[in-house]
Amino acid sequence: MNNTWGDMAQYDPVTWHWIIAVYLFMAGLSAGSLLIGIGLRWFNKDQAQGETSILKAAAIIGPVAICLGLACLVFDLTKPFHFWLILINYNFQSVMAIGVLALLAYSPLAFAYAILVLRDELPKWGLGFLVPIAKLLMPFRKLIEVLLFILAIGVGAYTGFLISAMNAYPMLNTAVLPALFLVSGLSAGAAANAVLALVMFKTDSHDKTLAKMHGLELPVMAIEIMFLFMLFCALYFKGGAAAVALASLTSGVWASVFWIGVVGVGFGIPLLFMLLPAATRHSKGAMIMVACASLTGVLALRHFIVYAGQSYLS
Amino acid sequence: MTKRYVMVHDENKCIGCQACNVACRSENGVPEGVTRLQVRVEGPFGEMPHLHFKYHRVSCQQCEDAPCVKVCPTGAAYVGEDGIVSIHGDKCVGCMYCVAACPYKVRFMNPETKVADKCNFCKDTRLARGEEPACVTVCPTDALVFGDANDPQSDVAKLLNTKITYQDKTHLGTKPRVYRVPTKRGGI
Ligand code: SF4
Ligand code: SF4
Ligand code: SF4
Numbered sequence: 001m002n003n004t005w006g007d008m009a010q011y012d013p014v015t016w017h018w019i020i021a022v023y024l025f026m027a028g029l030s031a032g033s034l035l036i037g038i039g040l041r042w043f044n045k046d047q048a049q050g051e052t053s054i055l056k057a058a059a060i061i062g063p064v065a066i067c068l069g070l071a072c073l074v075f076d077l078t079k080p081f082h083f084w085l086i087l088i089n090y091n092f093q094s095v096m097a098i099g100v101l102a103l104l105a106y107s108p109l110a111f112a113y114a115i116l117v118l119r120d121e122l123p124k125w126g127l128g129f130l131v132p133i134a135k136l137l138m139p140f141r142k143l144i145e146v147l148l149f150i151l152a153i154g155v156g157a158y159t160g161f162l163i164s165a166m167n168a169y170p171m172l173n174t175a176v177l178p179a180l181f182l183v184s185g186l187s188a189g190a191a192a193n194a195v196l197a198l199v200m201f202k203t204d205s206h207d208k209t210l211a212k213m214h215g216l217e218l219p220v221m222a223i224e225i226m227f228l229f230m231l232f233c234a235l236y237f238k239g240g241a242a243a244v245a246l247a248s249l250t251s252g253v254w255a256s257v258f259w260i261g262v263v264g265v266g267f268g269i270p271l272l273f274m275l276l277p278a279a280t281r282h283s284k285g286a287m288i289m290v291a292c293a294s295l296t297g298v299l300a301l302r303h304f305i306v307y308a309g310q311s312y313l314s
Numbered sequence: 315m316t317k318r319y320v321m322v323h324d325e326n327k328c329i330g331c332q333a334c335n336v337a338c339r340s341e342n343g344v345p346e347g348v349t350r351l352q353v354r355v356e357g358p359f360g361e362m363p364h365l366h367f368k369y370h371r372v373s374c375q376q377c378e379d380a381p382c383v384k385v386c387p388t389g390a391a392y393v394g395e396d397g398i399v400s401i402h403g404d405k406c407v408g409c410m411y412c413v414a415a416c417p418y419k420v421r422f423m424n425p426e427t428k429v430a431d432k433c434n435f436c437k438d439t440r441l442a443r444g445e446e447p448a449c450v451t452v453c454p455t456d457a458l459v460f461g462d463a464n465d466p467q468s469d470v471a472k473l474l475n476t477k478i479t480y481q482d483k484t485h486l487g488t489k490p491r492v493y494r495v496p497t498k499r500g501g502i
Binding site: 007011085166 | 330335347352353354355383384388389405406407410411415416417419422423428429483485486
């Protein structure tokens with residue numbers, strides 16, 4: 001305190017910190033992995049050989065990631081033990097309240113779907129007592145899948161709407177943000193599905209569904225890059241405070257996070273691997289490495305948006 | 315007729331003494347380290363020897379279209395019947411959405427109550443007793459005027475009708491109810 005008017009700490013425009021970035025990442029990851037898993041199942045007509053390992057991976061990541069994310073969210077509250085207040089009071093003008101409702105439906109459904117998809121695995125993990133529930137849920141599989149798919153789109157986009165609903169910050173207050181978060185959630189979901197399928201379910205790296213998912217990566221990445229480009233263009237042409245926020249791309253620690261983390265690791269490494277000969281590219285080690293690079297990139301993107309976005313005020 | 319409480323800060327009269335800041339803290343029990351009100355002395359502006367400072371009141375703008383109220387998931391941040399933007403402490407979970415969403419950065423988490431806090435025109439303290447806000451009463455130069463702008467006979471209404479005023483960040487559509495009379499001339 002070295003001025004007459006007092007402590008300035010409370011006036012730091014960066015209100016939300018890394019823990020919220022992790023929450024946004026986890027929610028996007030959960031939604032993305034289920035969207036990819038369910039989407040591929042619908043797309044694959046030959047479902048004779050039982051559940052694919054990609055779907056099994058998604059069935060685990062979906063509920064686990066959303067729980068980790070929600071734990072981050074709750075412990076970031078100043079009154080974590082009063083979190084139930086948010087479950088009984090709703091302001092429907094608030095994106096967060098709508099998100100809470102969506103998550104209230106999404107999370108239990110994600111667990112239900114996991115029990116259903118993993119019914120053959122459960123006994124191996126000492127969770128055999130859940131198998132009757134899976135049998136009970138089986139007739140409703142299609143319904144659960146459709147609902148979960150729609151809710152996952154909602155949850156993925158909601159993480160973007162949550163922070164784009166604040167006109168205090170020009171970089172966050174843009175229409176592309178929800179779309180960008182949804183798409184980058186898909187790329188995180190695909191990557192995490194691949195890792196879990198390869199490591200936990202010992203999928204062969206030439207597996208058909210895995211290859212199909214692999215085929216999605218390039219178009220998803222292209223859309224992500226396009227949305228990022230649109231975001232920065234929108235800021236540039238808006239001028240004023242919005243254009244000033246573009247400085248976050250050229251100076252400060254968040255510029256490094258963007259260029260090294262998001263562009264270099266997140267886009268660069270997967271693209272470089274695509275240039276390698278097919279045999280190397282399709283080895284298990286290479287696939288896991290590419291997937292980890294994508295995940296790192298998406299996590300870096302959430303941090304960049306959260307911090308750089310809050311650093312510039314309208 | 316409904317009330318429309320507003321405050322006018324005359325930046326010509328203000329001397330940046332922080333009496334208002336101190337009075338607000340003691341009246342409303344604002345803990346150390348956080349503030350509902352600061353008067354920032356900005357500048358100097360202009361060329362020597364015609365330097366002047368700007369006295370910028372930083373407190374809740376009592377937005378008529380308040381972003382903090384819109385984003386609050388529980389309705390803890392609310393607009394009262396008197397039009398004053400305030401907080402139901404028992405409904406607040408401390409998600410800080412409102413703190414992030416406030417374009418003026420004047421909301422904070424009260425470290426004692428763990429609840430969002432900010433200027434509420436002394437709604438619970440002096441206004442409830444029919445008195446003027448603490449900052450207004452204590453100001454040695456009468457730089458602050460408070461009252462119901464919908465009452466044409468009130469001092470604020472007359473002041474707003476006769477003086478040029480501006481508000482902060484009107485481009486965001488928040489319709490702030492803190493008006494400022496801009497500094498007219500230099501000279502320290
Ligand atoms: S200035 Fe900030 S805290 Fe006050 S009403 Fe406006 S948005 Fe809410
Ligand atoms: S911190 Fe409290 S008042 Fe602010 S948005 Fe969250 S619940 Fe509402
Ligand atoms: S009106 Fe009351 S609460 Fe607001 S700044 Fe003045 S003294 Fe503080």
